[in-house]
Amino acid sequence: MQALRESQAAQAGSNITTVLAGSDFDEEYLTSVKFGEQEFMLIVDTGSSDTWAPQVGYACFNLDNKPVSQSQCAFGTAGFDSNASATFRADPGTNFNIEYADGEFLSGTVGFETVTVGNMAVANQEIGxxxxxxxxxxxxxxxxxxxxxxxxxxxxxxxxxxxEGPQLPYNPFFYSAVQQGLVSEPLFSVALDRGSFVAENSSDLDQNLGFIAFGGIPPVEVIDIAVTVPIQGYNAATFIPENGTDVTYFYYALDVEFMSFTGNEEVFGTTNNIILDSGTTLDYVPTEVADAFAAAFDPPAVKDDDFGVYTVVCTATVPEFTVNIGGVTFTVDPADNLFPLGIQDDEGNDLCASGTFDGGPSTGAEGNVFILGDTFMHNVVATFNIETDEITLTQRAPYTSGGSRRAPASVRRRGV
Structure with a gap:
């Protein structure tokens, strides 16, 4: 990582860094994006590939596919007016259609537009x-x-x-930026900050909650713990993870050697199908890991199916969770595994949730997808090289931002 820092420092203008904002009780990470001259705040998602905004006059539905008022979709603007953009060009004969893991779904038309983040403008970017x-x-x-x-x-x-007709893959925003020579290095880096207690108890926009850097790395303090590993490929026919040269890439997935936590002596949690996803709030890990980690809280955390998390009193002592990737151990600050739910138990104690949840068994269940979400990503700088198909993880220095985290009524899981 130090070599990467020195390389980027020597290349003026190669590192285009923009600030991330926090919304939805600091559980979403947004950045300012322009479609032509129209500006929007868009979610930064490493777990999906499309860039989209609603068209002015869009129809809003609930998750049961029943029409509702636009206020229920709660977008931050009235939407994109494609007819008012001099740089927009429609792509007739195609459609955009996506469903996310939390049940949200969207559809519409497709076009090409100048898409700008910071001072980096990608021309003719395909958008939904x-x-x-x-x-x-x-x-x-x-x-x-x-x-x-x-x-x-x-x-x-x-x-x-x-x-749906045949799928028509296209270059997402950063792939287009590399193709157009807008960055000198084919990589981008994400640093997500943990929200403060005050901000995560507020529905206001938190203006400074991390960075995304194009062509370089963000200006955050790190320590000398880092590793570079291949992105995990998949068998395109079976969608089962495979190592080798004849693979297809979808997600930013990693091989994990093992997971553990303070006081644990068991080696477990090995998986070759765990995704780095900035659009997911929690870490979704194999059942045996999640259950053992919850039991190690003092007092123990208990799975609550109504909330979809492990709940525990907010005064609990939390073990330090660790993830070993490429032979290097990364630590997750206990503050990222204890956040208030805004409710109390029968004895009047404030209840919190663990940031680590059950993603299903690691064996005997093809199709289970595990995720290192914001809980893990708060603790690292993640650098994604789309040319070498590698990810570099660097441990961030410990930091304090005002206390534990707070989750909304339902945590986000926006992978596709």
């Missing part, structure tokens, strides 16, 4: 223009910017989203 949205918004975000592989884009041939 949403005309139908089932979206649980926060009053600030007006869409999403995805950073994963072109193979994970959701544009299809044909104009009817209910009758």
């Amino acid at each position: 223009v949403v005309t139908k949205a089932a979206w649980d918004g926060d009053g600030f975000n007006s869409g999403l910017m995805g950073f994963a592989s072109p193979n994970l884009t959701f544009v299809f041939n044909g104009t009817n989203p209910d009758d």
